[in-house]
Amino acid sequence: MKRICLGIVGVTLAMAASCPAVSWAGESGPAKPAGYPSRPVEFIVPFDPGGGADASQRVFNKYAEPIVGQRLVIVNKPGAGGATGWAEMVRAKSDGQTLAVVTPPFNIIPALVRPKQTGYKMDQFTNICIYAIVPDLLYAREGGQFKTLKDVVEYAKQNPEKTKAANTGALGADFMATLLIEHATGTKFTQIPYTGGALALQATLAGTTDVMVGTSLYAMAQKGKLRALAIATDQRDPQLPEVPTFKELGYDVFSERYRSIGGPPRLPGEIVTYWGQVCKQVVDTPQFQAEMDKIGQPAGYRGPADAQKAIDQMTRDMQLLVEKYNLAK
Amino acid sequence: MWDQIFAAVIVNLQPSMLFVVAVGTVVGTIIGALPGLSAVSGVALMLPFTFTMEPARGLTMLAAVYMSAEYGGSISAILINTPGTSGAACTLLDGTPLTKKGYAQEALYTSLLAGTVGGAFGGLVLLFFTPVLADLSLFLGPAEIFWVAVSGLSLVASLSGKHIIKGLAGVLLGVALTVVGQDAISGDMRFTFDFYQLVPGIPLVPALLGLFAVGSILNLLENPEQSIAPLVMRKGALRFVCEKLMGMKLLLLWSSILGTVVGIIPGAGASISAFVAYGEAKRISKHPEEFGKGSYEGVAAPECANNAVVGGAMVPLLALGIPGSGSAAVMYGALTVHGILAGPRLFSERGDVAYTFMVGLMSTVVAMLIFGLLTIRWSSLMVHVPARFMVSSVLALSAIGTYGLRNSLVDVYVLTAIGIIGYLFSKLDIPLVTIALGLVLGNLTEQSFQQAVIVSMVDTGTAWLYFLKRPLAVVLMLAALAVLGSGILQASREASADLPAETGSAPTPRKRCWLNLRAANILLAIGFIALSAYGLVEAREFSERGAMLPRLICVVLILLAAILIFVNANPKTGAAQARVFPFSEVPWPLWWGVVVAFVLFGLAADRFGFYESAFVFLAATTWMMSAGEAGPRRRWLNPVLFAAGFDALLYVIFRLILAIPTPPGPLL
Numbered sequence: 002m003k004r005i006c007l008g009i010v011g012v013t014l015a016m017a018a019s020c021p022a023v024s025w026a027g028e029s030g031p032a033k034p035a036g037y038p039s040r041p042v043e044f045i046v047p048f049d050p051g052g053g054a055d056a057s058q059r060v061f062n063k064y065a066e067p068i069v070g071q072r073l074v075i076v077n078k079p080g081a082g083g084a085t086g087w088a089e090m091v092r093a094k095s096d097g098q099t100l101a102v103v104t105p106p107f108n109i110i111p112a113l114v115r116p117k118q119t120g121y122k123m124d125q126f127t128n129i130c131i132y133a134i135v136p137d138l139l140y141a142r143e144g145g146q147f148k149t150l151k152d153v154v155e156y157a158k159q160n161p162e163k164t165k166a167a168n169t170g171a172l173g174a175d176f177m178a179t180l181l182i183e184h185a186t187g188t189k190f191t192q193i194p195y196t197g198g199a200l201a202l203q204a205t206l207a208g209t210t211d212v213m214v215g216t217s218l219y220a221m222a223q224k225g226k227l228r229a230l231a232i233a234t235d236q237r238d239p240q241l242p243e244v245p246t247f248k249e250l251g252y253d254v255f256s257e258r259y260r261s262i263g264g265p266p267r268l269p270g271e272i273v274t275y276w277g278q279v280c281k282q283v284v285d286t287p288q289f290q291a292e293m294d295k296i297g298q299p300a301g302y303r304g305p306a307d308a309q310k311a312i313d314q315m316t317r318d319m320q321l322l323v324e325k326y327n328l329a330k
Numbered sequence: 331m332w333d334q335i336f337a338a339v340i341v342n343l344q345p346s347m348l349f350v351v352a353v354g355t356v357v358g359t360i361i362g363a364l365p366g367l368s369a370v371s372g373v374a375l376m377l378p379f380t381f382t383m384e385p386a387r388g389l390t391m392l393a394a395v396y397m398s399a400e401y402g403g404s405i406s407a408i409l410i411n412t413p414g415t416s417g418a419a420c421t422l423l424d425g426t427p428l429t430k431k432g433y434a435q436e437a438l439y440t441s442l443l444a445g446t447v448g449g450a451f452g453g454l455v456l457l458f459f460t461p462v463l464a465d466l467s468l469f470l471g472p473a474e475i476f477w478v479a480v481s482g483l484s485l486v487a488s489l490s491g492k493h494i495i496k497g498l499a500g501v502l503l504g505v506a507l508t509v510v511g512q513d514a515i516s517g518d519m520r521f522t523f524d525f526y527q528l529v530p531g532i533p534l535v536p537a538l539l540g541l542f543a544v545g546s547i548l549n550l551l552e553n554p555e556q557s558i559a560p561l562v563m564r565k566g567a568l569r570f571v572c573e574k575l576m577g578m579k580l581l582l583l584w585s586s587i588l589g590t591v592v593g594i595i596p597g598a599g600a601s602i603s604a605f606v607a608y609g610e611a612k613r614i615s616k617h618p619e620e621f622g623k624g625s626y627e628g629v630a631a632p633e634c635a636n637n638a639v640v641g642g643a644m645v646p647l648l649a650l651g652i653p654g655s656g657s658a659a660v661m662y663g664a665l666t667v668h669g670i671l672a673g674p675r676l677f678s679e680r681g682d683v684a685y686t687f688m689v690g691l692m693s694t695v696v697a698m699l700i701f702g703l704l705t706i707r708w709s710s711l712m713v714h715v716p717a718r719f720m721v722s723s724v725l726a727l728s729a730i731g732t733y734g735l736r737n738s739l740v741d742v743y744v745l746t747a748i749g750i751i752g753y754l755f756s757k758l759d760i761p762l763v764t765i766a767l768g769l770v771l772g773n774l775t776e777q778s779f780q781q782a783v784i785v786s787m788v789d790t791g792t793a794w795l796y797f798l799k800r801p802l803a804v805v806l807m808l809a810a811l812a813v814l815g816s817g818i819l820q821a822s823r824e825a826s827a828d829l830p831a832e833t834g835s836a837p838t839p840r841k842r843c844w845l846n847l848r849a850a851n852i853l854l855a856i857g858f859i860a861l862s863a864y865g866l867v868e869a870r871e872f873s874e875r876g877a878m879l880p881r882l883i884c885v886v887l888i889l890l891a892a893i894l895i896f897v898n899a900n901p902k903t904g905a906a907q908a909r910v911f912p913f914s915e916v917p918w919p920l921w922w923g924v925v926v927a928f929v930l931f932g933l934a935a936d937r938f939g940f941y942e943s944a945f946v947f948l949a950a951t952t953w954m955m956s957a958g959e960a961g962p963r964r965r966w967l968n969p970v971l972f973a974a975g976f977d978a979l980l981y982v983i984f985r986l987i988l989a990i991p992t993p994p995g996p997l998l
Binding site: 088 | 515517654
């Protein structure tokens with residue numbers, strides 16, 4: 002009897018799930034899978050409140066909530082550069098009630114460098130969409146010995162391992178971006194790890210370290226104190242027209258971070274499609290773009306398939322660096 | 331500048347502004363007093379509410395939470411020996427003894443008034459000296475920070491009293507705990523045993539809470555009928571405290587300065603400032619022997635300093651865009667979301683926000699004082715609660731507070747494990763405060779040292795020249811040596827002063843038990859040696875840089891263990907220890923019952939829901955402790971009613987008000 006009951010419920014659910022368009026036809030916005038989301042959706046932010054990814058996800062949720070028609074609750078689960086929170090995310094039920102902000106390459110590096118101590122594998126992420134693309138810039142202290150990228154490269158070539166670069170923790174994203182710059186310019190810096198962006202910034206402003214990698218937020222907030230030497234994108238940033246790209250200076254450095262939305266493995270396709278559309282609608286909102294510009298994390302959209310492709314490409318790039326510098330522990 | 335300040339005062343007197351300050355103060359004091367949730371979590375929890383507010387108003391509310399949480403932490407520290415925030419870990423050393431003597435109210439007033447002085451000092455410094463001090467903070471390199479951390483660690487000598495060997499071992503164990511996890515400098519995975527949950531390391535707040543709260547709660551099991559302490563409601567307690575504090579003006583000034591300076595140092599916050607101020611207070615006090623037994627100075631100094639930190643931490647935040655503490659980082663985020671960039675241009679571009687906020691910080695101090703004065707009479711009634719209710723409720727509260735910190739059950743397991751270890755250690759006379767000292771300063775010391783060595787190698791070609799090349803670093807090095815030297819002097823004086831007293835009055839007659847202190851000490855030392863041996867073997871896998879500190883700890887710990895064995899095995903010095911039975915009073919069946927119930931609670935919370943498990947835990951623990959009660963109503967019904975009531979209270983506070991996403995169960 003029990004089994005029959007369950008069967009009936011199951012069939013009903015399956016039917017309900019297979020005809021999502023019916024009940025929502027006529028409403029504007031993306032087509033919702035039937036009955037989803039039935040309650041507030043939990044967004045794991047695997048960083049401390051107040052950090053970059055936390056800020057961007059809060060802005061995103063503000064614009065996504067009216068579209069979804071449910072509360073989108075942020076749950077901060079910081080630890081190990083995000084890895085702890087993502088490990089919990091991939092263990093959540095694949096019902097679309099638990100999603101996370103995923104910030105490649107932060108999730109890629111531990112999976113490559115220390116797979117045994119990382120609570121997830123890259124193929125366990127269901128990549129839904131990218132909603133912001135944050136380029137890396139190389140900074141030096143204003144008034145210090147380095148005025149241009151050329152100064153840095155020349156000095157570093159003549160004095161190997163004498164250029165001090167602050168990063169936000171060994172084997173983190175800044176560390177990798179700095180390695181990529183060393184690799185592309187044929188130089189060798191000495192990297193000095195700090196625990197977090199604030200302390201790396203303090204070290205660079207205080208002159209303890211010479212250069213550091215950071216987002217465009219510093220170019221705006223620290224104008225007059227920090228000098229942006231180059232940006233690691235294909236084109237110049239319209240907000241920072243005076244900052245040259247590495248490529249125009251002759252170095253093949255391309256380094257970006259994504260703000261993306263990810264879910265547990267085997268997330269139903271219709272939920273992925275749905276969030277992809279929500280994401281597009283949010284990114285297309287001019288106010289969203291303006292707000293993201295203000296926090297130094299420019300909006301940019303990649304749908305489910307493109308997001309997967311971009312993250313796969315980034316994984317391959319990171320893999321090359323890991324092998325080249327023998328970083329795997 | 332004055333017209334800007336004047337304009338800011340007007341803004342701050344607006345009713346809407348006063349309202350947010352009041353809300354922030356109430357929330358902050360409560361969150362601070364709740365074990366586990368600390369100032370950072372309070373500020374983070376309030377963050378979403380500020381998004382819809384005007385920037386200056388939202389920021390001031392966060393500051394009110396930050397400020398009053400640093401005071402609120404002392405309430406639970408003083409009354410129930412549980413540090414409400416990590417900055418209150420020192421306050422309980424003298425706060426709890428005062429409470430035990432019946433001076434709970436006086437201790438609370440001391441904390442409140444000293445905190446007000448410190449908070450106001452930090453606020454004034456922020457208002458008038460920000461530009462100067464901000465530039466000063468750029469003189470701080472890793473060498474300077476290393477010596478500041480070392481002078482903090484040097485306090486071990488004056489903090490461990492007559493148990494100097496065990497105090498040193500304690501500080502090493504504390505530092506050893508900070509080694510666990512991924513090393514930020516080398517990237518090495520140290521002692522993670524391939525658990526990804528251990529990669530971020532042992533979290534500070536759960537560890538401190540385990541050491542003090544769980545440890546002291548387990549001590550209450552020894553007499554379940556009693557309440558924590560007698561409470562004597564004296565008339566004129568406030569006046570008495572005012573007079574006391576008037577007598578320590580210099581101490582308050584020095585603690586305020588220390589707190590503000592530590593606040594400015596990037597990466598150092600309330601907990602470090604409290605330790606430094608406490609150590610300094612003991613060092614310069616005319617009555618160092620009263621410390622740890624209920625000294626008002628011992629309560630005033632750390633509480634003054636941890637409130638002064640708030641203003642200090644805002645200096646680099648506002649002037650440089652560098653948040654100097656965890657709470658400041660959240661406030662940086664609040665500014666960013668409003669599109670305001672904290673940094674060198676803040677004062678020129680959004681001077682209105684900056685000044686409104688800085689003046690607002692002063693009004694948060696006033697609000698904290700008023701709210702404190704209104705509530706102290708009521709909060710001090712807490713000590714009346716009988717132990718049988720206290721044990722279960724503090725454990726449940728610590729568990730949910732710890733969970734709320736990072737929404738992680740792993741932290742609850744850390745709390746449990748360290749709590750049990752801390753309890754055993756405290757029975758063996760290892761001063762828990764030294765473990766806390768190591769925990770608080772371990773990472774800062776190691777990281778600043780390694781950073782300085784790397785810089786030194788690049789700049790000077792040697793590993794040490796950089797430490798001597800910088801004048802400020804040399805000054806701080808001498809200060810560290812002075813702290814260490816005077817601490818050792820004091821400790822030796824204390825030891826010799828205590829010696830005749832100890833031999834003269836026989837230790838309180840205790841039941842004999844299978845384990846005396848002498849045997850326990852030897853076992854402990856063997857345990858240290860085994861642990862160190864294991865550490866040395868593991869360290870072979872690390873890089874040179876990552877292996878340095880673990881090796882140092884292991885070698886010194888082996889030496890200390892050898893001394894401990896030598897002293898105890900020697901018939902002359904070991905005989906006195908053989909007459910002490912540290913575990914003779916422990917009611918083992920009850921102890922095991924409570925500990926097992928707590929462990930099961932942590933494990934069950936994930937599967938059966940937090941509040942469901944908490945109910946069962948509360949009821950079971952209270953029932954176990956009510957065995958001596960008369961009548962079935964008191965033995966059976968009361969525990970269940972209490973559990974239901976307290977669980978409902980937890981649900982209202984943590985789920986409905988603070989919206990902490992605990993694991994759901996079938997019912998809640």
